[in-house]
Amino acid sequence: MPETGRFKPSTGWIDLDFVEREWTPCKIFEMGIRQHLAGLSLSNTVIILENLGVKRSRTAVHNWVNKADLQPGGGASPDRVAVDQKVIRINGEQYGLYTAVDPQTNRILHSRLFQTYTIAIGGEFLSELIEKHDVADALFLIDDAGDFIGSLQKEGLSYCVEVHGHRNQVERVYREVERRTCSFSYGSSHVDPATAESWLQAHAFCWNQWLN
Secondary structure (H helix, E strand, O other), X not given: OOHHHOOOOOOOOOOOHHHHHOOOOHHHHHHHHHHHHHOOOHHHHHHHHHHOOXXXXXXXXXXXXXXXXXXXXXXXXXXXXXXXXEEEEEOOEEEEEEEEEEOOOOEEEEEEEEOOOOHHHHHHHHHHHHHHOOOOOOEEEEOOOOHHHHXXXXXXXXXXXXXXXXXXXXXXXXXXXXXXXXXXXXXXXXXXXXXXXXXXXXXXXXXXXXXX
């Protein structure tokens, strides 16, 4: 996690049009969203805001993230893309966490949560990725001969199995995405998968901003 992502002043890269209906100042909204997505729990984020003289509930901060509707932008055209699929647990049930990363920049290109993890689901993820970015001719890097091979073959995409090299550069990104998604689900009572995915995409958006 880029530690400099925490406690920076407002940068204006979060679209806060939705706050027109709120009483909280825009800078406080952005700070609250940034602190939570940077790794602070909802409780600790609330404490930070209270120290600034703004009292808001954990639920309010949680809702800010959802209302902001943050997700990674499109239009990238890397010549290599590292993709990964991991099984995580939310509310005691297993889900497939799919993530695509540009290994040259460590920017997250696309992230999704699915209720299962199959070749067909992997194909759906890759189709979304291709629609969002210019990567149809890219070389896809995978870490083992798992379900992703079948998905890549089904979509007619080029790939290679790479355990080291470029894969080493992005493993920390995968670990952080997995850790933060699991941390979010454990720290939010009865979180539903749609909310967890919304938070995941918001975290991916902010991760990319912190790399700038």
